[in-house]
Amino acid sequence: MSEGERAPRWLGPAVLFVFALSGCSGLIYQSIWSKYLGLYLGHAAYAQSLVLAIFMGGMAIGAWWASKRSLSWLNLLRAYAVIELIIGLAAVLFHPIYQSLTTFAYDTGFAALPGPLSVQLFKWGSGALLILPQSILLGMTFPLMSSALMRRLRVGDGAVLGGLYFTNSIGAAFGALFATFVLLPTIGLPGAMRFGAGLNLVVALAAFLLARKPELPLPPEPSVTRDQTGVARVLLAAAFITGATSFVYEIGWVRMLSLVFGSTVHAFELMLAAFIGGLAFGGLWIRKRIDGYAFPIRVGGWVQIFMGLAALLSLVFYDHAFDGVAWYMRALARTPSGYDLYNVATAGISILLMAPAAFFAGMTLPLFTLSLIRSGAGEAAIGRIYAANTIGAIVGVFAAVHLMIPFLGLKLAMIAAAAGDLVLGLVLLRRETRSAQRPDGSYLGALALCGIALVATLLYARFDPAAMAAGVYRTAIARLSPDEKVLFYRDGKTASVSIRANPLGLRSISTNGKVDAAIRVAEDGKPAPDEITMVMAAALPLLHHPNPRTAAVIGFGSGLSTHTMLGDSRLERVDTIEIEPAMIEAAKAFGKYVERAYNDPRSHFHIEDARTYFSANRSKYDIILSEPSNPWVSGIASLFSEEFYDFVPHHLAPGGLLVQWIQLYEINDELVGSVVHALSKNFADYRVYLSYNSDMLIVARADGPVGDLNPEPLLSPTLRPGLSRLNIDTVPDILSHQIGDRRSFNSLFAALSRRTNSDYYPHLSLEAPIARFTSDAATTLTQLSSADLPYREVLVGLAPPSSKEIVKDNTSFSYSDAVHFVSDVATMLRKGGALEAAGNNAEAIAYLRYAVGECQVGKDTEQAMENLVLVAGRTLPLLPLEERKGVWIDPEWIHCNTQPPVVRLLLDTIAALAVRDGATVKQKASELLANKAEVRSVIVRDWLLRAAMLGAVDAKDYPGVLKLQELYGSDPDVKRNVPYRYWTINRSQELQGMQPAKPHSETE
Template structure:
């Protein structure tokens, strides 16, 4: 009795250890995928290779253990040693990875022949980085399983399914722990070290447990590799391979399918992975207490395979509903930081509903097949063999999905094929397990294909839903008036092209629009057109001789088309990872034609880092225009390591141009990207492209001068620029918001962190910002700020009064509005005013000229400062001269002194009389703060600080802010403006005075 209790305690302890081992294993897989994604790139072959290496190593380890288990006299001790070795390897992985990648980029790739030489080296070296650890991980399941079986911890089936559950549930926890806790807290290197600590602890505990006697069963119960073949072994090993292939076809298919409903973020991917692994785990748990009672485990395995296939088909029938579920969730969940957790839980629930049922059945298959072979005399070797064949099947499934099924068949047919494989395998197993003669076996198998046919007919994979991006828009489908012109499931992404009633077309990647272009003659240009044109125009106007250009990301092809509009350009190399993107963008027609037809244009399907390292080319201009940083894998093109890599491939005097979104992100995240860029570039200048994007031009070896005049009159370019209302140099200059000297202090003040490949701040935090509908509004509003910040910070080229008003650029419209306000105040109305401006002007005349009763002093001051804020940075000094004097605004005799002071403040501010501006602002804040609204008090404080900076009194700027620290800054952008001014002032002071 005592021995029996001991054996059960041993089995229970083994479950705990194997749970921890599974947790560390998925921490490694999650982090290895990110490491190798950095090295191999996020092209389709890289994604499949990461999975194949991991699964191949597991298979190799399991196969090695299964060769002759009798050589292991103490399996648990061997398991303990291997766990410790895995931990040590994980602890040094980051150092090894850095050394390998540095050697590859600096030595190997530049000296190998382009093509299979460079690809082969990266595949081989990438495989060697994780293959040894993966092989060691592959040994753990057969070693632990056979160790517990030897020690008599219960029935073989119960042990196998129990350990499978423990390892899988630990893996599900590890996947979530890595992404949501470890990597945000300690980065990729820290996460590896945490996994290493877990492995070492598991190894030490297992080593202690291994000191107890472990019997070796006799030869009749545990066959060796020289034993006679086990009855039905070939069929069951093939079954293990087929179910492994179908399981991974499901996993890859579901991940792509759900990315269209949940979003292509790191968080969404890990939730899907945890849902799948969790389903596997609970399948093992459910069968644990039942498996040893099955008289015919092969028959049960056949039933389970049929259930697995049917569950997968049901998930396809439900898939279209997932968009409706997410539409409901997006409407019901508030866009707050706390609600983001609820959003993730909802996403997990959708993933579980679709993925877990089939995964639940998949979790039963390996224990059943293994038990069947053990009962037939296979002994310990079959544990490793079944595991190895299952893993080899998974590898085949991965490669088949990525390189054959997805590009040639599409998601729906691929998933139906996987389900059909399971149903046919189930039929074969049931036929094999029969106890009597089979009746009409072919008919029975054919009947199982009826659900397949029905699913092909009824399952709805609606392109209108799959391109709608419900995770962003909150709408399950596009409007009926919109048309899907193109849709294709590519190797690494699903691409669609939409036609809208307005005449514009948009290319969509995994449900997220990447570029919209107006194709209807005379139609209103889109904001994206402005972005893509500015991305091309800036370097063409800043570089004196732009001959050779590299463009990262094909997108719509519009940027390439515009770059080729400059006759000085001799070559444009475009690097794109998804062939379907290039194919789909042909739907734009003539607006991007040069990208395809111009002999100077070459398109490479490759990862950017691999392309640059292997081609060894240097360029006058490199343009980086990837997708949004919240998309998994994209943030690596906004990292310290990438920006350190880029200058090597620029010619002397070369320019690097980077697009960054301002929508669905905030200033703190943008700061991490710009800080990373700033470290590797001597100078940069930042422009707004339209109402929601930044374009950064950076130089690694020289200071940037003013914009050149070249290219604006090039006939091939002129049409593109006039389309977005860029008629003259001032239209471009007005979009400038700062340089390294003026913006670095701001970004470092709000967030000193740098986005790094190994500490991926952006990829982990940007999905939350997207959910919150965050906006970097402060940067967007800098050209139209309520105080002349850019002028004071040194931008002397701006001449707002001659800027063209355009729908694609809010600053041009703001200039037009400011001019209308000035003319109205001078009693020379020229345009229709905004309602708020009309109210302010009417209030102003009533309170100043008529001294009308009942108007609060605070309201009058609000009107004066509100109108001043609309005009002061958008009109020249001569246009503002005398605007607030008695000559323009006659004053009644009873006008209150506070209002007089505010009028004098506004006049001084317009005239850039910084001494008077500062004096009046401080006097009002000191003596009249009680009659000021919070908005007006904050404006006066900010103006006083700016006045000190304008006078070169940088220390005074901080002193004024400190003196009036109790004055509220009611808007978030007001606070950021204050941070910006104080940081800029501090940066101008000598270092010994700070």
């Protein structure tokens, strides 16, 4: 482009649009890199800090290098196009390079290193090197594009800088959201990287087309005076400080708001977008004003002060965010569309708290860059300021995560960062004061305002532990009730940990407000439901393994599982792997209930992620217990993935067992199925237990069948008391919790899901937050023990126990109570007597004894059949054979035989089911189904279809199962209990050696 030629008017907007696409791809990479490195480093918080630091550090190096080298280049836009092309190619190669690195690290690298420190250095260093080259290239883009546009347009430098900063930042904010809400659910991590690469290639092509002519040559660089050198140092220092404080804010706000919104992947990206959006609009606002400022340093001083004041104000308003979310949670419908609105609220509150300070932060870089250009630094100022700012960001990230938050807490860390901005602003104002002897009134006013604001924030910013420990995002309660006390609260490196106690003696340990475990410490108190899960998780492998010597526990929680394991004298070592040190410190509040975890010399703590620890130590364990937090928490889903279950068997000794805890609350059947599919691919056998009504435990073995239960550990004087506290004393008590095994449940999970949870296609971490919000439950599994047909016996092979064999009131576990209750109900039906104890079944029993037992049905056959199905469905699956006699086999309560034919036929069907005569069940139930004129009830028809299909399986009439489905499965009257129907179909096909049918969600 020659001196006389003017750049076309469309060039500026075209370049800004291209740079917005570049910003979008850059934040797609940052978001996806965080997911990849979260898998490698073991925690999302560490990954986010490392990615931020290396991303910003690499950009600093790139900006500095570009500022030094680009001065003599004649076509910067073409150079920019080349850089974008290389970034895109690097993105295409990222996934295979990542896989090669992590495979080497886990298989060879960690084990070859001399100690834990060297492992950490290697892990963090190699993780940094994965993204550093691309980050350096990304850092070159802003200086190259800025200089190219200033050379071509010859307009105010400030307008160009502000415009580019805005478009790049707004593209980045969009990229962060687009990556998480669109790309990850549809194409996974590798696909998202390829999409970002495609954007880079588009940007490179557009830049090549725009760069057909070179820029105008640069005027000669002016000589720099001593005063100008001093100004440059001040401005570079200011850029460094504001970069550091900005990222302390970002880390601090994310941690603060995680206590309000939950630590989900969605919440993090919304917070990140709010922060970047604030930066973008700060750049936009300053764009049209910056060239008119006579003293940009002075303006920069005021901007720094306003930035610090806005950050302090966010701390004052922070406490109200809990009330806002509580109100919003109560107002929203707990539906997927309600979750979308919840995300809107998350974004709105994040913007209110974060955007004002980020808005002022967005002005600083253009202001300081322009000031440096005017001081005589020339075009190189762009890269120098950018480099100083990003180096400050690195310092801010690491200082916040590893020093300020753990040692000062969130409140003081944020106040310290704000104080840094206020002091910087005052220093810049003082430097620009016209009188060197006496500060002017505005400076003194600013000084007073800063002092008052800091003191007021220290006094009035409420970081109330009762709110921060309440988990408002789950409970819709803004703060704990006055009678609940917070015994412990600490902001750790990865999460905020608290212990709270209620008047009933229940103590709960929470991370970021989410309760992870609870123990009732009152001497005469009934055990908490969580206790049976934690104790059984430890006891089951001890009962299944013939001679366990070593065990590892992933996730400390309350410490009760580790404590319980150490009650077995056969164990020589128990290693507990926990990522957050504050968890181990907090759990001491549970006292004697977890004391062996702290005092037993066989107990060892390791602050590390599980994959790194196992790989580095090359240990093989007889038992590995994986009991992490819920999979909706960002980063946790990787402990429920196919890749994790492929990794674990390498660290199990021959015959070793994995115990996997899976929640059945705040999740759905399909997601649980995707986890079990992942496990099943890598383990030869497993047994499935319900610890209580909403927690599932899987005992799995990779190299052979899981052995039968061994009763000897139940006699251990140190293990037995913990089990007896939960009314578990015998093997039948344990077996009452079993609901299935691999042989029977592969077909069930095939009916629930065809997806497999994977690290690289993380639908569990993306969809579990929605299930949490909608309060879903994996009902097919939670209701299996109380199902209205004997699925456990026919499809699994688990006959119901006698009420004499198992203890009643089995601590929040309904199955054992149900066995005793149903035994009483059967006695009432057979012999009569007071029916009050039958609860909701009393009316149905009274009706059956009179109407059916005395042949008084009359014409109301529908009511009779519905009551028969209700009581038979309640009792048949839970009564042992001897207790079915006199109730359904030769029923003693029926004193006549003149019931209507359809009622008589239904009684015959139930009797055949009671003796487990599958062929007769199928035949008689089919007759009733065919008689739609008289058998109209939806409840009865649904039950009959499932009973006929179950009878066909029991009779080994496998083709008959599908025939029944074809005849009656599409009937709109039988749309209930679809998963159980498909389980029956899949089991029948499995027994024939056929592929199971599709999940019901794909066919119904």
